[in-house]
Amino acid sequence: MKIHRIEIKNFRNFKELDVMLGEQVVVAGENKIGKTNLLHALRLVLDPSLPDSARQLQKTDFWDGLGDSLTKEHSIQISVELTDFEDDEDLMAVLAEHLIEPEPMVARLTYVFQPLPTLEGDPKSDADYEFFIYGGDRQDNRVGYEVRRRIPLDVLHALRDAERDLATWTRSPLKPLLDEAVKDIDRDELETIADDVLEATEAVLDVPKVKKVSEAKDGAEVEPSESEAEDEESEDELEKTPIRKLAHQIASRLEDMVGVSQALDTTLGFSPTDPDRLLRAIRLFIDGGRRRVSDASLGSANLLYLTLKSIELDQLAELGQRDHTFLAIEEPEAHLHPHLQRLVYRDFLRRRPHQQADGRNQAGARRHQTIFLTTHSPHIISVAPLRSIVLLKYSSDRSHTEGASAARIELTDKEVEDIERYLDVNRGEMLFAQGVILVEGPAEEYLVPVFGKLLKQDFDELGISVCSVSGTNFLPYVRLLGRDGFRIPFAVLTDLDPKDDGTSLGGPRVLKLLEELMEPDEYEGLSGEERLARASDFGIFLNTHTLEIDLFASGCNESMCKTLIELAENNAARERAEGWREEPSTLDKVRFLEDIRAIGKGRFAQRLASHIGADCCPPYIQEAIKYVAAKCR
Secondary structure, eight states: OEEEEEEEEEETTEEEEEEEOOSSEEEEOOTTSSHHHHHHHHHHHHOTTSOHHHHSOOGGGBOGGGTTOOOTTOOEEEEEEEESOTTOHHHHHHHGGGEEEETTEEEEEEEEEEEOTTOOSSOOSGGGEEEEEEETTOTTSBOOHHHHHHSOEEEEOSSSOHHHHHHSTTTOTHHHHHHHHTTTSOHHHHHHHHHHHHHHHHHHHTOOOOOOOEEEETTEEEOOOHHHHHHHHHSOHHHHSHHHHHHHHHHHHHHHHHOTTTSOOOOOOSSOOSHHHHHHTOOOEETTTTEEGGGSOHHHHHHHHHHHHHHHHHHHHHTTSOSOEEEEEESTTTTOOHHHHHHHHHHHHSOOGGGTTTSOBTTBOGGGEEEEEEEOOHHHHHHSOGGGEEEEEEOTTSSSEEEEESTTOOOOHHHHHHHHHHHHHHTTGGGGOSEEEEESSHHHHHHHHHHHHHTTOOHHHHTEEEEEOSSSOOHHHHHHHSTTTTOOOEEEEEOOOBOTTSOBSHHHHHHHHHHHHSOHHHHHTSOHHHHHHTGGGGTEEEOSSOHHHHHIIIIIHHHHHHHHHHHOSSHHHHHHHHHHHHOGGGOOHHHHHHHHHHHOHHHHHHHHTTTOOGGGOOHHHHHHHHHHHHHTO
16 A cells, blocks of 8 residues: 555645555654654654644644634645555455545545534634544545554654653553564463572672782782681671672662662662563663663664564564554654664665565565655665656745655656656755756866856855766756656756757757746747747756867867866877867867867866866856846746
């Protein structure tokens, strides 16, 4: 089963959110964009641990854009649509009464917070509102605790208290695992173990203190005098063993402080000797048993916590205590370094080879879990399945939060794989940008940000990322970023790549992108030349030849020849560069490009970046930078 769709109306920073979801869900977005509010909205529908007092919202929970003028017509609505459960009899039993579509089956659960129906006039206070949850299309089809218990949402808030939870028996995810693991242990064996622990404790308590030895003369030991031995024998038995003496001191001090009737009955020992309590004393250790979890780093504690929680949820499904679990983890990157982030959440979000057959892993029924992450970590985005990603961002007027999902972007399976590999290598930075400039290769990646700085456009301040597609296949990335994708402002920088017959490779490339970006009627109503003339209106910028030739023609000839002379590995190339520097009009374009390729376009551009100035930026790059920068303000 999975959450197919989420709709939220008038709740906190959400005016009207409507997103489709993939099999797993990774919600990305900047700080304070509403990721926590989205999780809380889901909790209102699905979390069985949330009391009704928390489900009774307040007027302040309405979307801020409504102001103080709330009327009887205003309500908060949160709907969750569920699919892919028709092959599971248990889930069918839970959701059959809440269907909105028969084939494929879609069930809907809706939370409503609205003015009381008996209210006369507009609501004045929180007491004028009620909440309820209903299934399907009928508000009288109320949903209660039993449904939430069978398909619960478990929320792990930002993992900063994992160490405390692991150390507290009632909160530790180790508790249910141990309870299940020991339920079949023979009671008599437990009693025997408890007795052994008691004997071991008594033995330690009775360890005597070191015998006194009088000062030796000439290195020979002298036994205590007869009077000293008599003094020792006359001491109270408690004082003969240091640990019992300490226990007696603690008890006596308590009695002195609060009196006999208020004092606590204390003792020292390894652990409780009651068989049931003995099991509760079991704790996780690390480093081969030498260290407690409390001695571990926060990252290690979080890693252990996630591991135990995952096993616990698998176990609950196997025992039939729930039919499906939605596990939401808020800011899962907390205290985990980048490599661990990628390893841990790749495991959570992607099935490994031994899981492929039936969706199960060796630890339990992972197919009974849906993972829901909220993050601002590009490292987690980099390992997330593309279809799982939901991006939250502000509306154009910044009055509310909008959502965009990759679940329904028109991409082939091969294109999805290509983009996932791209995000993995580039660590997902693209999806956190306010604007993106797509380029063909590493040369533009080095040079475009430098030109931006020279043109007084700070890419970091504006949130602009320059991303190479390592070729000329821009279409999947345009779909990913465009109006049917994540709606991130973008520009495309591409080469004309003229051919000897007077045609070019770049023209058809741009027309293909425009067919995707323009409305069909608009595209069909224009000639090829007219379409190309409109390309910049849609963020597509075409040069007059290739990057290097356009740079040379724009005033970078001196800098480029200097760079060639510095990096060329043979005298012939250096001599050619000297000639072109003296007489730019003699440039042999083919030979020039071959000399640069011999060095490596990326390496050449990296060195060239230290020599260029703003006055030699090609017009098509200037226009692209200004186009994206304007949309990021």
